[in-house]
Amino acid sequence: xxxxxxxxxxxxxxxxxxxxxxxxxxxxxxxxxxxxxxxxxxxxxxxxxxxxxxxxxxxxxxxxxxxxxxxxxxxxxxxxxxxxxxxxxxxxxxxxxxxxxxxxxxxxxxxxxxx
Amino acid sequence: xxxxxxxxxxxxxxxxxxxxxxxxxxxxxxxxxxxxxxxxxxxxxxxxxxxxxxxxxxxxxxxxxxxxxxxxxxxxxxxxxxxxxxxxxxxxxxxxxxxxxxxxxxxxxxxxx
Numbered sequence: 001x002x003x004x005x006x007x008x009x010x011x012x013x014x015x016x017x018x019x020x021x022x023x024x025x026x027x028x029x030x031x032x033x034x035x036x037x038x039x040x041x042x043x044x045x046x047x048x049x050x051x052x053x054x055x056x057x058x059x060x061x062x063x064x065x066x067x068x069x070x071x072x073x074x075x076x077x078x079x080x081x082x083x084x085x086x087x088x089x090x091x092x093x094x095x096x097x098x099x100x101x102x103x104x105x106x107x108x109x110x111x112x113x114x115x
Numbered sequence: 116x117x118x119x120x121x122x123x124x125x126x127x128x129x130x131x132x133x134x135x136x137x138x139x140x141x142x143x144x145x146x147x148x149x150x151x152x153x154x155x156x157x158x159x160x161x162x163x164x165x166x167x168x169x170x171x172x173x174x175x176x177x178x179x180x181x182x183x184x185x186x187x188x189x190x191x192x193x194x195x196x197x198x199x200x201x202x203x204x205x206x207x208x209x210x211x212x213x214x215x216x217x218x219x220x221x222x223x224x225x226x227x228x
Binding site for chain 2: 031033035040041042043044045048050056058059090092100101102103104106107108
């Protein structure tokens, strides 16, 4: 049972480049989310999804796009990378009971540097 | 909007000392509250959660937290810490019927042997 798998683990981009961070879970979880973790800032929610075809914005969505075509996958796209997007990105899923994320299972993270 | 405030950025304790980490939230309705922990080199994992009922909740590894509605607080406690408790601890809130889980900035706990 792999849980939540994120790829790549490390990535260096130049300003203006685009890329997709991959996230897949094999627990049949409805709820998936993306966070970024910055020193002294904790984790900030970028986007989340409560099921295939349903996504919504979190606290810091600007510069990021998401889609959810399957239950398993929830990719995060950086449209035009900026140095301010240098961060560690975490994907998390949860078997939401009703209207809440009950217990998040986190991936191992992607460390992104934008030069 | 919901928010979480964690009072301590870095706490340093000796083994066997008691621990209390502060957490206050802001939200005008029913909340679900969580503590997550990130051990060095490991994934974030759930320590404990409160949805309803007994305001004193127990989690893994001897941790507990008390929900005090009148103070909008959900402090984490442990009677006697161990070196292996060294980690970063995050309080989180999910308000009412929304799907967002908002984290605090985290408290780094260092336990010296």
